[in-house]
Amino acid sequence: xxxxxxxxxxxxxxxxxxxxxxxxxxxxxxxxxxxxxxxxxxxxxxxxxxxxxxxxxxxxxxxxxxxxxxxxxxxxxxxxxxxxxxxxxxxxxxxxxxxxxxxxxxxxxxxxxxxxxxxxxxxxxxxxxxxxxxxxxxxxxxxxxxxxxxxxxxxxxxxxxx
Ligand SMILES: [Cu+2]
Numbered sequence: 001x002x003x004x005x006x007x008x009x010x011x012x013x014x015x016x017x018x019x020x021x022x023x024x025x026x027x028x029x030x031x032x033x034x035x036x037x038x039x040x041x042x043x044x045x046x047x048x049x050x051x052x053x054x055x056x057x058x059x060x061x062x063x064x065x066x067x068x069x070x071x072x073x074x075x076x077x078x079x080x081x082x083x084x085x086x087x088x089x090x091x092x093x094x095x096x097x098x099x100x101x102x103x104x105x106x107x108x109x110x111x112x113x114x115x116x117x118x119x120x121x122x123x124x125x126x127x128x129x130x131x132x133x134x135x136x137x138x139x140x141x142x143x144x145x146x147x148x149x150x151x152x153x154x155x156x157x158x159x160x161x162x
Contacts, residue, residue: 042094042141043161045118046077046134054079057157059123061086063150065143068157074138080131084123090145090155091115091122094133100144104151111148135161 057080058066072078084090093100093115107113115122121129135141138161145155 041137041139042096042099042119043133043135043137046079046132048079048132050077050134051079051132052076054081056081056083057092058082059084059086059090059092059145059155061088063145063153063155065092065145065155065157070157070159072135072159072161074161075134075136077132077134080121080133081128082121082123082130083128084125087125089122089124089147090150091120091147092131092143093120093146094131094141094143094159095119097142100142100146100151100156104144104146107146107151108148115146135159138162 053072053076055067055070055078057070059082060066080092082092093103095103119131119133121131123129141159141161143157143159144151147155
């Protein structure tokens with residue numbers, strides 16, 4: 001009995017943690033919604049006039065990005081041309097693993113949320129979109145599809161900034 005109570009308390013604590021993080025960041029709106037403030041630098045929105053490279057990324061209902069692994073140079077401004085060749089909605093959101101994970105937990109509770117920020121593109125079946133991003137520091141920037149079930153099924157990838 002005691003074990004069950006403890007587990008219930010833990011589940012409740014986990015369930016509320018992401019919402020608390022967003023409230024702390026003061027970053028929710030109802031038109032779309034904002035990502036919580038990034039916990040580590042991932043770069044910044046790029047200037048389309050300074051794009052030095054375009055990379056095509058395909059998203060499928062197999063819950064995969066192709067390619068799932070990308071190399072860019074530090075300070076490079078890249079256009080990610082993203083296409084959804086599946087039959088359901090997918091999205092590509094850039095972030096740290098921690099940001100993506102906590103945001104995914106929120107999406108599980110509010111599946112209607114749509115991403116409209118510069119670091120994300122959310123696409124209906126058959127649609128294409130783009131993210132222009134400046135990867136300013138060496139390191140790894142992750143990306144994922146935060147539609148419920150997708151991220152957990154492995155719909156994720158990474159950008160190595162060299
Ligand atoms: Cu997806």
